[in-house]
Amino acid sequence: MNEPVRRISVVVLTMFLALMIAASYIQVIAAGDLNADARNVRTLYREYGTFRGPIVVDGQSIVWSAPVDDPFNYQRTYADGPLYSAVTGYYSIVYGRTGIEQSENELLSGTADELFWTRLGNLVSGETQRGASVELTLSGAVQQAAFDALGDQIGAVVALDPSTGKVLAMVTSPTFDPADLAGHTTSVVNENYQTLLGTPDGPLVNRAIAGDTYPPGSTFKLVTAAAALGAGYDAESELYAPDELALPGTSVTMGNYGGASCSSTESMTLADALRISCNTAFGSLGMKLGWSVIERQAEAFGWGEQLSIPLAVTPSRLPDDPDQAQTAMSSIGQYDVRATPLQMAMVAAGIANDGELMRPYLVETVRDADLRVVETTEPEVMSTPMTVADANELTAMMVGVVDAGSGTNAQISGVEVAGKTGTAETGNDLDPHAWFVGFAPADDPVVAVAVVLENGGGNTGTITGGRLAAPIARQVIEAALAAQGGS
Template sequence: MNKPIRVVSVFCLVLFLALLVNATYLMYVRADSLSEDPRNRRIITAAYSRERGAILVGKEAIARSVPSDDKYKFQRTYSEPFKYAPLTGYFAFFSQTGVERSQNEVLSGDDSRLFVTRLVDLLSNTDPKGGNVLLTVNAAAQDAAWAGLENLPGDAQGAVVALEPSTGRVLAMASTPTFDPNDFASHDFTAVRDLDQTLNNDPREPLINRAIGTTLPPGSTFKLVTAAAAIESGNYDADSMVPGGSRFQLPESTTTIRNHDGGDCGGRRITLTQAMQVSCNVTFLSLANELGTEAMADQAEKFGFNSTSLEDLGGQARSLYPRDMDAPQTAMSGIGQSSVTATPLQMAMVAAAIANDGDVMRPYVVDEVRAPNLSVLDRTDPQSISKAMSSTTADELTKMLVATVESGTATPAQIPGLEVAGKTGTAQSTDDRPPYAWFVSFAPADDPKVAVAVLVQSSETARAEIAGGLLGGPIAKAVMEAVIGP
């Protein structure tokens, strides 16, 4: 063989070996990363063309896939889109949100728990199907939460969360304004991209689940945390005498804070129960100032502040109680102002912990994971994540909150024949926008089945009429009644 032919032969051999090495590298080393690459249209198209599992509330499929007449074979549909969108999220060609995202492996059929199902489908030459996800949601409670938000005046912004105190099950989670996930499931991808841009640029932020994605000053609902810290210190109980009066001068400052109504809360010295009933700012400013930043922060963190706990639904914002506040800020934190911020979920967890003898349960929205034949593959077990207070402290707080519903600021949550525990909150914002209205409650007080938090971020309500009891109380009452029943 002459030299030119030999050189060409060696060169071809090198090229062949290079191709072999590259093919081996792509097929065995990078196979997983390439298949999971969001730019891999072949994988995306295959997954998008598969019959995706259903998202269930009770026996109703609130999200499911139905046959379509195009190359993608199936169309994702949502039966009650606006009511459940903050929970389900949407399933689009290039992205998912909410449960559609957090439970994507189950719904798409790729979860390891569905291995046997996939094997049977392969052997029987049947198209693979995704698994089903059963939510913890109580349909009646969700209806009540959604109706309450829809009935707020004007183009309102707000959220409702209801928890089962003993387990952490999310019984309701509603947010407004919201969106129609059916529009994102469209096979017209140009229209979907335009919709995504429009909604992301909408100043009302309809894509945000305000129940877990919006943090705002919790106002007087945070007085539950302040009261818990005070009682846990060993120096107070529901009958202890505490400072009242009409004003409190912030420490190291010339600023004076008054009560919301300008009154004196019933006297210079009042009981802690009376302070809670009338939502006395002076009392809780004084208590937070006395307790100090460390004790207040420790108590807030026991309830879940400065961390996240909801693991099966994406997009949770962290509720904050900063540990670097100065004395005036710490005092203001006692009434849920200063740098303190909370999600509605967090404030529902506060109420639920009091209802549950001080135990904070991890909230969860996925009850069961089921195979396509509806056999149960996995079930979420309730989990205690912290002890926020002793059962004695929880009992003292419950007595105070029952009194607040019976003859205090939280009377709109009264349910005939039941003892209800509740607290209002009205958090100040900037001068150019109205306050935020909050309400937290649980019932029945002696055997709690549901804890609720309501946030009304904005509505077309006259500024002078914005109050947690007026706006949030009726919504919380309706949700509690829906869970407890007649």
């Protein structure tokens, strides 16, 4: 073979090898990533061409795929879309997936490993591939009550079953209709999405578990109180409660809400300090306990955890090595303490469940197209932040908050409600966040709830958790009690 021919042969062979390597890489190594890429429209065509499983609440489909006469074959349909959007998310040919539509996508689309034998049976029988149904833990009645009570106020509500960790309700406001993004006309979907992006207060943000976390304000006093009980204090332990608390190393003092005086003697019990939400008492308590004690208590309730329920939850945050003054502020849920509404619902649930915190979850059961159970979620203990005795003592203190303290607007006739209010300063010129967390019945809880109204939720007048958030929590608790009684 002469030299020119040999050189051409080497070049051609090299090109063939390059093509083989590239093809192998694309078809084998990169195939998964390419299929999962939201820009891969062919993947969406393939998914829309098969029956996508429904999302179910209380035995009824709230999301399903309806047959249509277009190239996509099926149209994703949302019943009461705005009511459930914080959980379901959307499924869009343009913008991909969010919420349960994303986290359970392989099961809903029928491509999950758990459905291998189902797919094999379909292949043998010639039947069309069908996705699994995903049954949620939500209670339709509790979800509706939370949605109605929150209304157009900016904020979020989360309700949990303390004994299992089931999410009974998750609502965020403002909300949106996933159907607006599920259409098959891309120009309309694009227009709808841009409208949502341009809407003030971010309707696409799930304030219950994601987006910006919030200073929890005085609801964090539950964590400080739990830390105190664990350190040997009890409800009758006396705390230093001046009208103004000097913050070491600064020229600043801590005051109480509205400049009020907690005690004429500058001393009060832990129970009374929680009942009227005395800032100076808890600030002095926090400095006496030390930040490491409070930090360990908060972490036991879930601060810093990378939770998946299976929706991804933004971790709640604590300050890093605060000094004495910062510890005092952190002890009342200010400075750099941040939490999601889910996190605060977990605090209430952990206290309610005799000091045992159950891991929260949203998916109850997954069934294949023949209704055979593919997956089921078993309740799981996440941590034990308190002893039974301490949890019971803190529960009694929280009952005092609702019976004769800052949380009287959460009272329910004939039912003992345990709760804590919060009014969290934001460090800017905006109104404070209004909080309420609680559970009921206090002696045998069936629901724990957290409510936050961002910057007062758009309300006017006096912004406090007791005035604005507690009535919302009451309505959610009432719905959960009614649902429990009817089950």
